[in-house]
Amino acid sequence: MTNSNGAQDAVVIERSFDAPVELIWQMWTDPTHFAAWYGPDGATIPVAKLEVRVGGTRLVCVEMQTPGGPMQMWFTGEYREVVENERLVYTESMSDENGTVRTPSELGMSEGHPVTTEVHVDLVDLGGRTRMVMTHVGIPGDSPGAAGWAMAIDKLASYVQTHADR
Amino acid sequence: MTTAVIEEDRLSETFAALANSTRRAILARLADSAATVNELAEPFELTLPAVSKHIKVLERAGLIRRGQQAQYRPCALDAAPLEAVSTWAEQYRAVWEARFDRMDDYLATLTETKDRRRR
Numbered sequence: 001m002t003n004s005n006g007a008q009d010a011v012v013i014e015r016s017f018d019a020p021v022e023l024i025w026q027m028w029t030d031p032t033h034f035a036a037w038y039g040p041d042g043a044t045i046p047v048a049k050l051e052v053r054v055g056g057t058r059l060v061c062v063e064m065q066t067p068g069g070p071m072q073m074w075f076t077g078e079y080r081e082v083v084e085n086e087r088l089v090y091t092e093s094m095s096d097e098n099g100t101v102r103t104p105s106e107l108g109m110s111e112g113h114p115v116t117t118e119v120h121v122d123l124v125d126l127g128g129r130t131r132m133v134m135t136h137v138g139i140p141g142d143s144p145g146a147a148g149w150a151m152a153i154d155k156l157a158s159y160v161q162t163h164a165d166r
Numbered sequence: 167m168t169t170a171v172i173e174e175d176r177l178s179e180t181f182a183a184l185a186n187s188t189r190r191a192i193l194a195r196l197a198d199s200a201a202t203v204n205e206l207a208e209p210f211e212l213t214l215p216a217v218s219k220h221i222k223v224l225e226r227a228g229l230i231r232r233g234q235q236a237q238y239r240p241c242a243l244d245a246a247p248l249e250a251v252s253t254w255a256e257q258y259r260a261v262w263e264a265r266f267d268r269m270d271d272y273l274a275t276l277t278e279t280k281d282r283r284r285r
Contacts, residue, residue, distance in 0.1 A: 010255055011256075011259045011262055013263065017269070017270065017273060018273070018277075019273045019277070023273070023276070027269055027272075027273075033272075036268075037265060037266075037268040037269040037271075038265060040261070040264065041264070041268075114178060114181055134262060134266075136255075136258055137181075138178075138181035138184075
């Protein structure tokens with residue numbers, strides 16, 4: 001997105017789907033439906049725990065087949081806003097299978113990726129069709145809950161530093 | 167790895183700085199030209215200390231540089247941290263577009279199944 005200051009600080013995608021709003025809502029909130037589209041091509045979603053309520057946690061596993069065998073990536077987060085068929089907001093961080101947050105650099109990813117991001121999904125009922133606006137932003141530092149995330153990141157930073165020489 | 171963590175902290179700081187609409191507006195103003203704190207305060211109906219606070223946050227995040235002329239110390243935009251943010255977002259755009267293409271395909275298979283049941 002190019003916003004008013006000319007910077008690109010988020011991904012904003014608008015799409016219209018030829019399906020009722022209730023079904024699009026389920027695409028995001030029903031584990032079976034979610035698993036059907038979320039993973040990259042050739043990947044599967046063996047785990048999708050979606051506690052769709054404010055404060056509920058999510059834990060998603062993306063499994064990819066590589067020549068060296070299956071590779072799993074885990075993502076965790078928390079639901080911030082849940083308005084059925086209208087708006088869904090959740091956070092997302094890379095994690096281990098227990099939902100413990102791990103930094104992208106710990107996992108060998110590019111350094112430009114923020115530790116925690118937030119996904120906003122807004123749905124508009126167009127009478128049998130649905131307009132969806134998805135926004136994906138790096139988590140704002142002064143939003144509620146940011147202090148908790150900052151503490152988790154601090155802990156991880158010191159953990160990584162103590163283990164950096166291995 | 168330590169360097170990576172420091173750079174990541176920097177990015178978190180950039181995001182924190184961008185999370186505030188007044189600070190984004192200040193950056194937008196500075197995209198046109200450098201300005202003094204007084205000039206920046208004017209359109210926002212904010213006190214000078216309030217604007218100074220926002221400027222300090224932006225300065226810490228490396229988003230603005232301040233001149234050395236003691237009295238005015240004009241602020242100027244530094245776009246380098248924004249480029250790191252843009253790289254992240256642009257990588258994700260392709261990921262999401264592909265996901266929504268698959269959602270579209272998946273929805274089509276669901277609708278087909280329903281149509282077949284109807285027949």
